Amino acid sequence: MTTHQTGVIAFQGELGAYSHEACRQARPGMKVMPCATFEEVIEAVRRGDADLAMLPVENSTYGRVADIHRLLPESGLHIHDELFVRVRIALMSMPGRKLEEIKLVRAHLVLLPQSARFLREHQIVGHAAADSAGAAADLARTQTPGEGVLASDLAAEIYGLEVLAHDIEDHAHNTTRFLVMGREPDLKRRGHGRxxxxxxxxxxxxxxxxxxxxxxxxxxxxxxxxxxxxxxxxxxxxxxxxxxxxxxxxxxxxxxxxxxxxxxxxxxxxxxxxxxxxxxxx
The missing domain is CATH 3.30.70.260 (ACT domain)
Structure with a gap:
């Protein structure tokens, strides 16, 4: 499902987050608006600062995204599309660093256990961060030796980091379901399939x-x-x-x-x- 559209789409997280990746995949023609919370995403669309919201609702490994089902009915927004995005985890660091130099990685808490086997094999310690894309931005700023980040390839692209290992997640089926939501309902549209x-x-x-x-x-x-x-x-x-x-x-x-x-x-x-x-x- 890819719809070319202009305007602004809001998401929760930093640039380079998996929600940003979902925006790029589903609405490649739209500008993105990062927001700190799901509530801010919804309010941006309600106010008219953004045209659409990209909201994660569930993950195949961790189940329902906390609080989202409570927020959706009260949001006043309507679902336009759904999107399933494979969570592909990359280990990245400053350009020129080698994998054997990395002793510590930072990532959102949910990414660390998903990459446990890889981290154990390479004797890398994982530290929880509030946001994986934010951790990538921090590393690009501090350039700390021996440190890496687990995040999306998009985060490496945005913050000028080099990917040292792709697709390091333990299970290849890990997928997040997102909903694309807007102010107006669209109840008459028919897809080619279900x-x-x-x-x-x-x-x-x-x-x-x-x-x-x-x-x-x-x-x-x-x-x-x-x-x-x-x-x-x-x-x-x-x-x-x-x-x-x-x-x-x-x-x-x-x-x-x-x-x-x-x-x-x-x-x-x-x-x-x-x-x-x-x-x-x-």
Whole structure:
């Protein structure tokens, strides 16, 4: 999925972060706007400073991205596309350094265990950093001898570092799913392949409400690829559900399933209708 588009797309992190890589892959014609937090990304789009937001929602190794499901329904934004990005980890350092000189690397905490085998084989100690791309920027500034960074190839390109080893992650399947979101919904578009529909809902306070709400998807042959629950405002009695299904709301079976769902819910909020990324097939 690649759409050439002008304008600005916002992401969380420093230039060279994996979210920046996702922006370049999905919207190569757009300028990027790095933001410190997910909330700042969403606000930049709501204010009109950015046209789109690139937000990670889940990782194949670490599961759901913290807080993102809480933020999405309240954001007022709508999903335009999804994107699956392989997390490829590169070890980089100052130009001219050799791999055997590197004794310590800095990286975001989640990257270190993903590269544990490589680091152990080369007797390199890993130190956690707040941000991998930020660690690359710091190394480019300090030029500390014997030190490297684990980050994306894009980070090395941006900060003038030299990649000493590519694809050092222990498992080649590690993938992050991103959502491209904008201010306006786009519910009528049809992709060449499968369509996805994402929504959140709360069930009515009646016995077996969730079971009954889900029944409509089974009886109408709608494939639900994700169903997650989380508390609303820290309240144990208020549970909201986030769901991804295959299909378009205009499809007869999807329309019937959603009609049945509404009967058993206190509210339902459609977050987006968008083409399924080819990465779903892998």
């Amino acid at each position: 369509m996805m529909t994402t929504f959140v809902f709360q069930v009515r306070n009646i016995p077996a409400a969730l079971y009954k709400a889900m029944g409509g998807f089974a009886t109408n042959g709608v494939n639900m690829t994700k169903l997650e629950s989380y508390m609303v405002d820290g309240n144990f009695t208020a549970t909201q559900f986030y769901a991804d299904i295959e299909g378009h709301p205009d499809d007869t079976n999807v329309r019937l399933a959603l009609d049945e769902l509404r009967y058993f819910t206190t509210h339902m909020n459609l977050l987006g209708v968008y083409p399924a990324d080819p990465g779903r097939n892998h």
